[in-house]
Amino acid sequence: MAAGRYGAYNGFRDRDSESEASEKKENLNNYKDNKDRPSNRESRVRVSSRKEQSAAAETNGAPRSSDSGRSRDRSGTDREPGELSSGASGESDETGVARSSPPVGAKKRKFSPIVWDQEEKQSKAVVPLPPPPPLPEGFVPSSLPEPASVSEVGSPDETRDAVVAEEDFISTRHISASRWADAPDEGEEDLEPRRRSGSSSPELGEVSGDGSGQSGPKSPVSHDDVEEEGQDFMDVDGGSEGDDRSVGTDSEAAHGSPESPEPIKPPQRSIDMLKGCRSVDEFERLNRINEGTYGVVYRARDKKTGEIVALKKVKMEKEREGFPLTSLREINILLSFHHPSIVDVKEVVVGSSLDSIFMVMEYMEHDLKALMETMKQPFSQSEVKCLMLQLLEGAKYLHDNWVLHRDLKTSNLLLNNRGELKICDFGLSRQYGSPLKPYTHLVVTLWYRAPELLLGVKEYSTAIDMWSLGCIMAELLAKEPLFSGKTEIDQLDKIYRILGTPNERIWPGFAKLPKARIQTVKQPYNKLREKFPPTSFSGRPTLSEAGFDLLNKLLTFDPEKRITADAALKHEWFREVPLPKSKDFMPTFPAQNAQDRRVRRVMKSPDPLEELRKKELQQGELGTGGLFG
């Protein structure tokens, strides 16, 4: 149970007694176990063999620092209520934690093996792609609009789809060619050689460990990024008359993997998708929570069960052109993935006139951005550790399952009053690791955008998410964004002013990056430590050597050297006092659900599509009217 203290955040730390804290002492391993506690998903019971091995390794002689942790606990140093006691192996060096810390974990960057050359793509690429997720019980109404012409689809200038459109130029596809339907179209057939060849992509049905005892996605995210590169909208008329091979079945046959976590459903016609999909009328609308690029989010009550949920309405602003591919990606990923740090999508429901689609999600009381704007003080270090651990676990899970989120920012991090953090908004996320065309660099909201993206690279990796995590960690500590640029150049300038201007020595290859010559004032020094000093009398957020080391490793210019989620999870900052607060002891806050979170937004990061978004908002929503319209 979270410590309930509506409106009393600032008093919480004072009220919690040491004894209460010690009653709740748990070691770091317990922390990891605990995160599964509220779950009733069978997937959470499963523990990856990788985790078992590493746990065994730890038990088998890895030195543990619990003693030193305890002695420090007794002295009361930096201990906070609800802080977890040290139990994990700690190599903490009292004298020079950051500098003496060994490289944390083996480097495991999954870099997208982009194949630039078409021939090479076909001959060399080896992509045992995972099977598609099971078809949802009904999903797309038959009365949806006609397919768009290719030219319509390819005009990427109105929504975030534009971003994807830059990387996706293949002719219009039908939803029946998606992983939720059975018949591949021409473009899909092109994929066959790629699917049959091998690569370092996850094996069919393989469930990547997340290091946290979670199973991978029930059915790993499909390879839409390979097969859907052509457009952002899918026709959903269900009219495709292809053969009966489902993507999943076909893929399974090709690879012969018997280990798919779930039996692949038999091929289904897209018309079957209509069956069993509940109507949004089965929910009572309570209030609008927020509106993002891709949809309005409502708080609602399931009339049958009384459960409070969040309903995200998929914007169908281009309904003439079919179903937005980005939404399809988001729904697919969220339906497939199950992890305590990823927001859970329970089902998809349809609007009354069958042209609006809603994702039914678990309801989360806050997003971190809106929440921090209401807080008087920043999160404490032990709270930041608790949040960062959950965030890193979510990022590791995604990266282990070959998904880049590509839009990690505080407004996409949800927090409930049980201290649980969950990543949402997978509209920009995509599977990687398959031979792809170069990705667009127009991803990630400006303030959280990695320097390699700002400098124009199109071949990027999980490191872009890790940079965003660095920005988020700094923001959680300081309660304000670290780099709040107004334009791309201003953003680079702001980064250079704090971290110094990169050069060939610290970032080999920097000089050759497309936009490396952008004129910014040369900044020779790294001033990050000034922003996060070890001690402070001026109210600046303090950070220990180890904490600073982690922040530095997240905000490393060279993406090749930037720390991975896996390594960051093992960082000693999480093992030194103050230890991460237990989720049970995370503060609770007044629910912000009675308000529209948009009106509370004070500062908002500009992003490349801001103008487009505004235009969309002005144009109003399309789709059904009615309660949720």
Ligand SMILES: Nc1ncnc2c1ncn2[C@@H]1O[C@H](COP(=O)(O)OP(=O)(O)OP(=O)(O)O)[C@@H](O)[C@H]1O
């Ligand atoms: N499950 C949820 N529970 C509560 N609030 C949520 C939930 N999902 C989203 N929200 C709120 O709605 C906002 C927008 O959601 P989301 O980011 O998924 O939409 P989007 O259209 O993709 O937004 P963006 O403009 O960031 O791309 C979030 O910042 C959050 O405040």
